[in-house]
Amino acid sequence: MNNSKNKIVFSGVQPSGDLHIGNYLGAIKNFISMQHEYDCLFCVVDLHAITVKQDPIELKNNTYEVVATYIASGIDPKRSIIFNQSHVSSHAELAWILNCVCRIGWLNRMTQFKEKAGNDKENASSGLFSYPTLMAADILLYKATHVPVGNDQKQHLELTRDIAQKFNNDFKVKDFFPVPEPFIDKNISRIMSLRNGLEKMSKSEESDYSRISLMDNEESIRKKIKKAKTADIVMPDTEKEINELPEVNNLLNIFSGVTQKSKSELISIYSGKNFAGFKQNLSDALIELISPINSEISRLMNDKAYLDSIIKNGAEKANERAMKTLSEVYDIIGFIKK
Secondary structure (H helix, E strand, C coil): CCHHHHCEEEEEECCCCCCEHHHHHHHHHHHHHHCCCCEEEEEECHHHHCCCCCCHHHHHHHHHHHHHHHHHHCCCCCCCEEEEHHHCCHHHHHHHHHHCCCCHHHHHCCHHHHHHHCCCHHHCCHHHHHHHHHHHHHHHCCCCCEEECCHHHHHHHHHHHHHHHHHHHHCCCCCCCCCCEEECCCCCCCCECCCCCCCECCCCCCCHHHCCECCCCHHHHHHHHHHCCCCCCCCCCCHHHHCCCHHHHHHHHHHHHHHCCCHHHHHHHHCCCCHHHHHHHHHHHHHHHHHHHHHHHHHHHCCHHHHHHHHHHHHHHHHHHHHHHHHHHHHHHCCCCC
8 A cells, every 4th residue: 555545644624605816825736636546535624614694505415515516626426525514423522522622721712713703703603713623633633643724723733733732641542643734835825805805705705896706607717817906017037027027026926826837937938028918818718717617616516316325425435434423532531331
């Protein structure tokens, strides 16, 4: 057996709807290559989604859409486990146990809660405050050794590592939970808003022109790229100059991620030229990538029976692993086994 197959990768995507090119380049694209080298579990983290108010009908539809997007993008359900978090109750059970291991001070340091709760922290759900321990449970339940993370999730993975080490030390079970390592692809740059190169691309941004959705048609993609903020100059000659133009830098990162051409190669092609041709070619590249994914998502969304079968089969496989870990945890902490 290939040694890399001994490495277990866990990752999840929230069913927040309107998955975009940032989600694809920052996460899903990486999942596709990982499945050939590692033992992978890809989860739709619907329990995380309800830490903020959700419309039940939209949540259900968005959950199907994430599963469809996984498959349409190239994740093979025969190679990887695709499942819904809520279909494996061990996630919630282990999260409660880890809540009793995690320290309040650790959660107080989580910056993402402060960002999401904003100035109204008193009215934020307790689930939003404690969801990093649920994230830790997601990872540790499968004894994952590696977790793909972006910059905004690094702190939560550090918390997971702290919880794993504290559990192992508290109960004197050395190495029971592996201390997971971050899986960071240094070739992937964070994808930012098309309207503001200093803000992460997000569906929560009011303007639809801030993002390229994986469900956008050709006309929408061209229109959004055409309107994307650049600069009233020609393409600069050096990366140093481009780094001072965040929106231009962002478009180059997207172009690089879609075409596999390096930024320096793209700069050499377009330096000294106006942005019209650059945007035309970027639109072409995005359409070539997104159109087949878009079509397959639409086809799969019309075949809920197939998606249900993938979700059910994935949950059965995930449950088998999860119940084994949870049974071991129960024994370690002194619970009578079921």
